Amino acid sequence: xxKTVLLAIPLLPLAAAIVxxxxxxxIGRTAAHVVTIAAVGASFVLSxxxxxxxxxxxxxxxxxxxxxxxxxxxxxxxxxxLVDSLSVLMMCVVTFVSLCVHVYTIGYMHxxxxxxxxxxxxxxxxxAMLMLVMSNNFLQLFFGWEAVGVVSYLLIGFWYQxxxxxxxxxxxxxxxxxxxxxxxxxxxxxxxxxGALDYKSxxxxxxxxxxxxxxxxxxxxxxxxxLICICLFIGAMGKSAQVPLHVWLPDSMxxxxxxxxxxxxxTMVTAGIFMVARLSPxxxxxxxxxxxxxxxxxxxxxxxxxxxxxxxxIKRVVAYSTLSxxxxxxxxxxxxxxSVAIFHLMTHAFFKALLxxxxxxxxIGMHHEQDMRKMGGLAKVMPITAITCWxxxxxxxxxxxxxxxxxxxxxxxxxxxxxxxxxTYAYWCVLIGVFVTAxxxxxxxxxxxxxxxxWGQGGAHDDHAHDDHGDGHGGTPHESPWVVxxxxxxxxxxxxxxxxxxxxxxxxxxxxGDAIQVLEKNDVVRELASHFHGPASxxxxxxxxxxxxxxxxxxxxxxxxxxxRPHALDGLAAALAPLxxxxxxxxxxxxxxxxxxxxxSRGLGRLFxxxxxxxLIDGALVNGSAGLVGALAGVVxxxxxxxxxxxxxxxxxxxxxxxxxxxxRA
Numbered sequence: 001x002x003k004t005v006l007l008a009i010p011l012l013p014l015a016a017a018i019v020x021x022x023x024x025x026x027i028g029r030t031a032a033h034v035v036t037i038a039a040v041g042a043s044f045v046l047s048x049x050x051x052x053x054x055x056x057x058x059x060x061x062x063x064x065x066x067x068x069x070x071x072x073x074x075x076x077x078x079x080x081x082l083v084d085s086l087s088v089l090m091m092c093v094v095t096f097v098s099l100c101v102h103v104y105t106i107g108y109m110h111x112x113x114x115x116x117x118x119x120x121x122x123x124x125x126x127x128a129m130l131m132l133v134m135s136n137n138f139l140q141l142f143f144g145w146e147a148v149g150v151v152s153y154l155l156i157g158f159w160y161q162x163x164x165x166x167x168x169x170x171x172x173x174x175x176x177x178x179x180x181x182x183x184x185x186x187x188x189x190x191x192x193x194x195g196a197l198d199y200k201s202x203x204x205x206x207x208x209x210x211x212x213x214x215x216x217x218x219x220x221x222x223x224x225x226x227l228i229c230i231c232l233f234i235g236a237m238g239k240s241a242q243v244p245l246h247v248w249l250p251d252s253m254x255x256x257x258x259x260x261x262x263x264x265x266x267t268m269v270t271a272g273i274f275m276v277a278r279l280s281p282x283x284x285x286x287x288x289x290x291x292x293x294x295x296x297x298x299x300x301x302x303x304x305x306x307x308x309x310x311x312x313x314i315k316r317v318v319a320y321s322t323l324s325x326x327x328x329x330x331x332x333x334x335x336x337x338x339s340v341a342i343f344h345l346m347t348h349a350f351f352k353a354l355l356x357x358x359x360x361x362x363x364i365g366m367h368h369e370q371d372m373r374k375m376g377g378l379a380k381v382m383p384i385t386a387i388t389c390w391x392x393x394x395x396x397x398x399x400x401x402x403x404x405x406x407x408x409x410x411x412x413x414x415x416x417x418x419x420x421x422x423x424t425y426a427y428w429c430v431l432i433g434v435f436v437t438a439x440x441x442x443x444x445x446x447x448x449x450x451x452x453x454x455w456g457q458g459g460a461h462d463d464h465a466h467d468d469h470g471d472g473h474g475g476t477p478h479e480s481p482w483v484v485x486x487x488x489x490x491x492x493x494x495x496x497x498x499x500x501x502x503x504x505x506x507x508x509x510x511x512x513g514d515a516i517q518v519l520e521k522n523d524v525v526r527e528l529a530s531h532f533h534g535p536a537s538x539x540x541x542x543x544x545x546x547x548x549x550x551x552x553x554x555x556x557x558x559x560x561x562x563x564x565r566p567h568a569l570d571g572l573a574a575a576l577a578p579l580x581x582x583x584x585x586x587x588x589x590x591x592x593x594x595x596x597x598x599x600x601s602r603g604l605g606r607l608f609x610x611x612x613x614x615x616l617i618d619g620a621l622v623n624g625s626a627g628l629v630g631a632l633a634g635v636v637x638x639x640x641x642x643x644x645x646x647x648x649x650x651x652x653x654x655x656x657x658x659x660x661x662x663x664x665r666a
Contacts, residue, residue: 001050001053001054001059001060001062001083003062003064003066003081005046005049005050006050006062006066006081006083006134007066008042008043008046009043009046009047009050009091009095009130009134010043010127010130010131010134011127012039012040012042012043013036013039013040013043013098013123013124013126013127013130014123014124014127015039016035016036016038016039016040016123017036017120017121017123017124017127018120019032019035020032020033020035020036020116020117020119020120020123021116021117021120021121021124024115024116024117024119024120025116027116029115029116032115032116032119032120033102033105033106033115033119036102036119036120036122036123037099037102037103039123040095040098040099040102040123040126041099043095043126043130044092044095044096044098044099047088047091047092047095048092050083050088050091051088051089051091051092054083054084054085054088055085055088055511061082061083061084061514062081062082062083062084063080063081063082063083063084063136063200064080064081064136065078065079065080065136066078066079066080066081067079067080069139074195075191075195075196075197076196076197076198077139077197078136078137078139078140078197078198079140080135080136080137080140080198081134081135081136082134082135082136082199083134084513084514084515085511085512085513085515086274086277086278086342086512086515086516087133087134087515089342089346089506090133090274091130091133091134093345093346093349093350094126094129094130094133094267095126095130097261097262097267097349097350097353097491098122098125098126098129098262098267100261100353100357100487100490100491101122101258101259101261101262101353101357101487102119102122102123103483103486103487104258104261104357104360104483104484104487104488105118105119105122105258106483107364107480107481107482107483107484108256108257108258108360108364108484109256109258112256114158117158118155118158118256118258121151121154121155121158121259122155122258122259122262124151125148125151125152125155125259125262125263125267125268126267127147128144128147128148128150128151129144129148129267129268129271130144131143131144131147132144132145132147132148132271132274133271133274136198136199136200137197137198137199138187138190138191138197138198138199138202139197141275141278142183142184142187144271145180145183145235145239145271145275146180148239148263148267148268148271149173149176149180149239149268152169152172152252152259152263152268153169153170153172153173154169155169155255155256155259155263156168156169156172156252156254156255156259156263157169157170157254157255158255158256158259159254159255159256162254164254165254165255167251167254168248168251168252168253168254168255169252169254169255171247171248171251172248172249172251172252175238175245175247175248176238176239176245176248177238178234178238178245179234179235179236179237179238179239179245180235180238181234182230182231182232182233182234182235182237182238183231183232183234183235183236183238184235185231186228186229186230186231186232186233186234186235187232189214189224189227189228189231190202190209190228190282193205193208193209193212193224194209199278199279202279202281202282203281203282203517206225206281206282206284206285207285209224209225209228209282209285210223210224210225210285210286212224212225214227223286223288225282225285225286225289226286226288226289228282229279229282229283229285229286229289229290230288230289230292232275232276232279232282233272233276233283233289233292233293233296235272235275236271236272236273236275236276236330237272237296238272239268239269239271239272239275240269240270240271240272240273240326240329240330241269241300241322241323241326242272242296242297242300242326242327242330243296243299243300243303243304244589246300246304246323246589247586247589247590247593249264249269249319249322249323250307250316250319250320250323250586252264252319253313253315253316253319257315257356257357257359257360257363258357258360260315260318260319260356260359260360261352261353261356261357261360262353264319264322264352264356269322269326270326270329270345270348270349273326273329273330273333273341273342273345274342274345276293276330276333276338276341277333277338277341277342277516278515280336280338280516280517280518281517283333284336284517284518284519284522287420287421290333290334290335290336290420290522291334291420291421291422292334293330293333293334294330294331294333294334294335294418294420294421294422294423294426295334295422295425295426296330296334297326297327297328297329297330297331297332297333297334297426298327298330298331298334298415298422298425298426298429298430299327299429300323300324300326300327300330301324301325301327301328301330301331301429301430301433302324302327302429302430302432302433302436303587304320304323304324304327305320305321305323305324305327305433305436305437305440306436306583307320307323307583307586307587308320308321308324308436308440309436309439309440309443309583310580310583310584311440312371312372312373312447313370313371313372314359314362314363314370314371314372314375314444314448315356315359315360315363315370317372317440317443317444318352318355318356318359318444320440321352321355321396321437321440321441322352324433324436324437325344325348325352325396327429327430327433328344328408328411328430328433329341329344329345329348329411331411331414331415331426331429331430332344332410332411332414332415334420334422334426335414335415335417335418335420335423335426335522335524336418336420336518336519336522336523336524337410337411337414337524337525337528338512338516338518339506339507339511339512339516339525340407340410340411340414340507340525340528341411342506342512342516343406343407343410343499343502343503343506343507344404344407344408344410344411346407346498346502346506347395347403347404347406347407347494347495347498347499348404348407350395350403350491350494350495350498351391351392351395351396351402351403351404351491351495352392352396353491354388354389354391354392354395354488354491354492354495355389355392355393355396357484357487357488357491358385358388358389358392358488359389360484361382361385361480361484361485361488362375362378362382362385362389362448364480364484365378365381365382365385365477365478365479365480366378366455366477367477372444372447372448373447373454374454374455375447375448375449375453375454375455376447376448376449376450376451376452376453376454376455377449377450377451377452377453377454378448378449378453378477379449379450381476381477381478381479382449382477382478382479382480383479384479384480384485384488384489385479385480385485385488386449387492388485388488388489388491388492389445389448389449390445390449391492391495391496392491392492392495393441393442393444393445395495395496395499396437396441397434397437397438397441397442397551397554397555398434398437398547398548398551399551400539400540400542400548401496401500401535401536401539402495402496402499403494403495403496403497403498403499403500404495404499405499405539405542406499406500406503406535406538406539407499407503408434408547409538409542409545409547410503410507410528411430412427412430412431412434412547413528413531414524414525414528415427415430417524417527417528418524420522431546431547431550432550434546434547434550434551434554435550435551435553435554436554437551437554438550438551438552438553438554438555438557438558439554439557439558440558441554441558442554442555442558442559442562443558443561443562445558446558446559446562446563447562450562450563451562451563455476455477499535500535500536500539501535503535503538504532504534504535507525507528507529507532508525508528508529508532
C-alpha cells in the first residue's frame with residue numbers, strides 16, 4: 001500500500017483548511033469553497049481506491065509508522081497508520097458525507113460573512129477525523145480525538161455574536177473534557193501494563209492484563225482490564241453523547257446546520273463507537289465493562305428517543321434521534337456485535353446526514369423558522385426536500401429494504417440472542433425504541449410537510465444571524481437551490497440501498513477479518529448468521545417480527561395525532577402532565593448540572609478564593625508575614641536610640657550574660 005497515498009488522504013483537507021483559513025480574504029469566496037471541496041473530493045476518491053484495493057486483495061493491510069515524534073523511556077510516540085477493513089470503511093463514510101456537506105454549504109452559507117472561515121473549519125474537521133480513524137496507536141488516536149473536539153467547539157460557536165451559541169460550544173467543550181479525562185486514564189492504564197502506545201502491543205497483552213488487578217485502596221482491588229475499559233468507554237460516552245454525558249449534543253444545534261450533519265451524523269459522535277470497535281480485543285476480556293457499555297447504551301437509546309417526541313424544534317428532534325441511534329450502536333457494542341455496530345454507524349451516517357441537511361433545507365425555505373408548529377404543507381412547495389426527508393425517515397424507522405432496517409433489526413436480534421448481564425433490559429429498551437423512533441420521525445414528517453400550512457404565524461427562530469437569501473422572514477416557502485438539493489439526492493441513494501447491498505459481506509461475509517476480534521463464547525453474530533438467508537428474504541420476513549408492527553404503530557400514532565385528530569390525546573396528555581414536565585425538562589439533567597454541579601463548583605471556587613486565597617495566602621502568609629516583620633522591626637528599632645551610653649549599657653549587659661554562660665559551662 002502506497003504510503004504517499006495514505007498521507008495524502010488526511011493532509012489534503014488540512015492543506016485546504018490552511019489555504020481557506022489563512023488566505024481566504026485574498027483568494028475570495030469561490031476559491032475557498034473550490035479548494036476545500038476539491039481536497040475533500042480527492043480524499044474520498046483516494047479512500048475509495050484504497051478500499052477497493054484492500055477488499056479485492058491487491059494490497060495487504062497496512063500497519064506502519066510514518067513519523068517518529070519522540071522516544072521517552074522506551075515508549076515510542078509515533079504518527080502511524082493502520083489501514084484495514086474497519087479503517088477504510090470509516091474513511092469512505094467520513095469523506096463522502098464531508099464532501100456532500102461541503103457542497104451543501106455553498107447554498108446554506110452563501111451570504112454569511114464567515115463563509116471562508118466556515119469552509120476552513122469543516123475541512124480541518126475532516127482532517128482530524130481521518131487522523132483518528134487511520135491511527136495505529138493511542139497517541140495519534142488521542143490527537144484526533146482532541147482535534148475533533150476543538151474544531152467542533154469552533155463550529156458550534158461559529159456565530160459567536162449569539163450568547164446561546166457561545167454557551168452551547170462551552171458546554172460541549174466542558175462535557176467532553178469529563179469524558180476525555182476518563183479516556184486519558186484508560187490510555188495511561190494500557191501504557192502502564194504494556195510500556196507501549198501502539199495497538200499491536202496492547203492487543204497482544206490483553207489476556208495478560210485481564211489477569212492483573214489494581215488496588216484502589218488497601219481493602220479494595222479491581223480487575224485491571226475492567227477499570228481500563230470502563231475508563232476508555234467514559235471517553236466514548238462524552239464523544240458519542242451517552243447518558244449522562246449526552247447534554248451537550250442537543251444544545252450544539254446552535255451551530256449552522258451543515259455542521260450538525262457533519263459532526264452529529266457521521267463523524268465526531270461516532271468516534272466513540274469506532275474506538276470501542278477498534279479496541280475490541282481489550283473490551284472482550286471484561287464482562288463487567290461490556291455490561292456497563294450495554295446498560296448505558298440501552299438507557300440512551302430509549303430515554304433520549306422519548307425527548308424527540310415532545311420537541312418542536314426540527315433540528316433538535318433530529319438531534320435527539322441521533323442520541324437514540326448512538327444508543328443502539330452502543331447496545332450492539334455491549335453484546336459484542338461490533339460489526340453490527342459499525343454497520344449501523346455506516347447506514348446511520350447516510351440517513352441521518354440526509355435528515356439534518358433536509359432540516360436545513362426546510363429552514364432555508366421557511367426563512368429560518370425552526371418551529372414545526374409554524375410549518376405544514378411544505379411538500380407542495382418543497383417536493384425534493386420532502387421526498388428525500390421521507391426516504392431518510394423511512395430508513396431511520398427500519399422500513400424493510402431500507403438501509404436502517406437491516407442494521408437496526410440486527411441490533412435488536414443481537415440483544416435478544418445475548419446472554420450477557422443487562423441484555424434483557426437492553427432488548428426491551430431497543431424494542432420499545434422502535435415505536436418511539438417511528439413516532440418522532442413521522443411526527444416531524446407530518447408536521448412539516450403535510451396538513452394545513454401554518455406559515456407566518458408568529459416570529460421566527462433564527463438558525464442564521466441573518467437571512468441567507470435576502471427575502472426576510474415570513475415570506476412564501478420555496479424549494480432550496482440545487483447546491484442544497486443535490487447533496488440530499490446523493491445521500492438519499494445510500495440511505496435507501498446501502499443496507500441491502502452490504503449487509504451480507506459486512507456482517508456474515510468476513511469483511512472485517514482480524515480488524516474486529518470477538519471471543520467465541522461472545523459471538524452473537526454467528527448466531528444471527530444461522531437465521532439470515534439473504535437481504536431480500538430477511539426483509540420479506542419482517543412482518544413476522546415485532547419491530548415491523550411497532551414501527552407501523554408509531555407511524556399510525558403520529559399520523560392520527562398530527563393530521564387526523566390533533567386534540568384527540570389532550571385528555572391523556574393532561575393525565576400524564578407530570579411525565580410531560582419531566583420530558584420537557586429533559587429529565588432535569590441540565591438543571592442538575594447547572595444548579596448542583598456548576599453552582600457547587602462555583603461555590604467551592606468562591607470558598608477557595610475567600611478562605612484560601614484572600615484569608616490564608618494573601619492575608620495570613622503574604623500580608624501576615626509582612627505585618628509580623630513590620631511589628632518586630634517596630635520593637636527592635638527602639639533599641640537603636642543613637643545615644644552612646646545606651647549602647648555601652650547593652651554591651652555591658654551582653655558581656656555579663658556571655659561571661660555567665662561561660663562560667664555555667666565551666
